[in-house]
Amino acid sequence: xxxxxxxxxxxxxxxxxxxxxxxxxxxxxxxxxxxxxxxxxxxxxxxxxxxxxxxxxxxxxxxxxxxxxxxxxxxxxxxxxxxxxxxxxxxxxxxxxxxxxxxxxxxxxxxxxxxxxxxxxxxxxxxxxxxxxxxxxxxxxxxxxxxxxxxxxxxxxxxxxxxxxxxxxxxxxxxxxxxxxxxxxxxxxxxxxxxxxxxxxxxxxxxxxxxxxxxxxxxxxxxxxxxxxxxxxxxxxxxxxxxxxxxxxxxxxxxxxxxxxxxxxxxxxxxxxxxxxxxxxxxxxxxxxxxxxxxxxxxxxxxxxxxxxxxxxxxxxxxxxxxxxxxxxxxxxxxxxxxxxxxxxxxxxxxxxxxxxxxxxx
Numbered sequence: 001x002x003x004x005x006x007x008x009x010x011x012x013x014x015x016x017x018x019x020x021x022x023x024x025x026x027x028x029x030x031x032x033x034x035x036x037x038x039x040x041x042x043x044x045x046x047x048x049x050x051x052x053x054x055x056x057x058x059x060x061x062x063x064x065x066x067x068x069x070x071x072x073x074x075x076x077x078x079x080x081x082x083x084x085x086x087x088x089x090x091x092x093x094x095x096x097x098x099x100x101x102x103x104x105x106x107x108x109x110x111x112x113x114x115x116x117x118x119x120x121x122x123x124x125x126x127x128x129x130x131x132x133x134x135x136x137x138x139x140x141x142x143x144x145x146x147x148x149x150x151x152x153x154x155x156x157x158x159x160x161x162x163x164x165x166x167x168x169x170x171x172x173x174x175x176x177x178x179x180x181x182x183x184x185x186x187x188x189x190x191x192x193x194x195x196x197x198x199x200x201x202x203x204x205x206x207x208x209x210x211x212x213x214x215x216x217x218x219x220x221x222x223x224x225x226x227x228x229x230x231x232x233x234x235x236x237x238x239x240x241x242x243x244x245x246x247x248x249x250x251x252x253x254x255x256x257x258x259x260x261x262x263x264x265x266x267x268x269x270x271x272x273x274x275x276x277x278x279x280x281x282x283x284x285x286x287x288x289x290x291x292x293x294x295x296x297x298x299x300x301x302x303x304x305x306x307x308x309x310x311x312x313x314x315x316x317x318x319x320x321x322x323x324x325x326x327x328x329x330x331x332x333x334x335x336x337x338x339x340x341x342x343x344x345x346x347x348x349x350x351x352x353x354x355x356x357x358x359x360x361x362x
Contacts, residue, residue: 026267031274039093042282043086049289050083056306057292064305070149071128072295074156075121079288082114086285097182101173104182108171112164113157116204119246120156122291123208126238128152129231130215134222163203167196190260197257205250212239234298241294245287249280 054076061068061076088099088107097104128149170184170192186193216235256273259265296302 026270028271028274031271031278034275035093035278039278039282040090043090043093043285046282046285046288047083047086047090050079050086053289053292054079054083057296057302060296060302060305060309063309067302067305070146070153071121071125074153075118075125075295076292078114078117078121079291081110082118082288085111085114086288092182096179097173098180099182104173105168105171108182109164109168112167113160116163117156117160118287118291119204119208119242120160121153122238122242123211124149124152124156126212126215126235129234130219133231134218159203163199166192166199170196194257194260197253197260201250201253201257205246209239209242209246212242215239230300237294237298241290242287244283245290246284249277249284252276252280 057072058076058080061073085107088103089111091098099107131148167184170186170189171182172185173180173182174185175181184193184196212235216232216239219232219235252273256277259270259273296306
């Protein structure tokens with residue numbers, strides 16, 4: 001999170017002028033006031049929306065075994081972990097870091113691992129759909145679908161933890177102007193600062209986006225039939241949304257890296273970059289609730305089960321009755337058939353027979 005980035009990003013700019021000594025002071029009062037008001041509100045709203053979206057999808061995975069897939073489930077877990085860090089950053093943005101040094105490192109680790117893994121799981125979902133359509137893999141192969149997805153998940157978590165370690169090893173709490181901050185502290189290891197910026201760009205955006213783009217283009221060339229076209233539509237949806245969410249943030253991160261290298265510098269530009277990093281960061285963080293929502297709406301099976309789960313018994317009966325093209329004289333048979341279907345539907349969800357909601361005539 002840019003709340004961790006030192007000297008020229010987010011909060012560290014407000015507390016530390018170490019990187020500005022040779023250029024003179026650069027006051028950022030307006031940026032600080034903006035962040036104190038805007039970021040806590042945004043993080044709180046994002047946290048609530050993410051809990052609703054991700055736990056809705058997680059509930060569907062738990063209730064319906066046919067929807068339970070390895071990669072989407074891990075994507076949801078990653079987004080939930082990311083969500084758990086948001087309340088801490090909201091409190092930090094509104095005042096100072098009050099949770100201690102160990103919590104600073106722990107929350108930073110959770111944040112960084114979940115950020116990398118979420119984007120990589122989106123890329124893996126795209127790659128999975130592409131391989132299911134384009135590649136014909138033997139069921140006896142060690143790379144059949146279940147094993148392949150398990151290997152993908154293990155690699156994603158491994159790469160995410162290794163990538164996060166490069167960030168967290170420099171994170172610590174510091175006192176500055178009588179306020180406790182949780183931030184990077186690179187000291188004289190300037191090369192690591194540049195490395196973490198480019199790592200965020202490459203592993204957090206470039207690699208996942210190239211995978212999404214490749215799969216979309218290849219599927220557009222080979223898509224034949226209804227199923228292939230549906231998969232292609234999913235790919236386009238995720239590719240476009242991923243680009244819109246993460247490209248602006250990646251551009252600003254790259255420009256900050258150029259500024260770190262002193263390729264250009266001006267106080268006004270630095271202030272504009274700080275505003276830009278806040279806005280683009282917030283846009284990027286919207287992925288935490290957009291990913292599950294997009295997955296639900298683009299997946300017909302998931303959307304259908306969500307609609308069924310939200311129906312009341314009366315609505316279920318009415319839909320079943322209206323969907324049966326029979327004569328009015330057969331209404332009794334329709335009702336009985338609808339009741340039987342609803343009972344089977346509830347039994348498949350809960351494993352228990354439904355309560356009698358149609359009373360016997362007096």
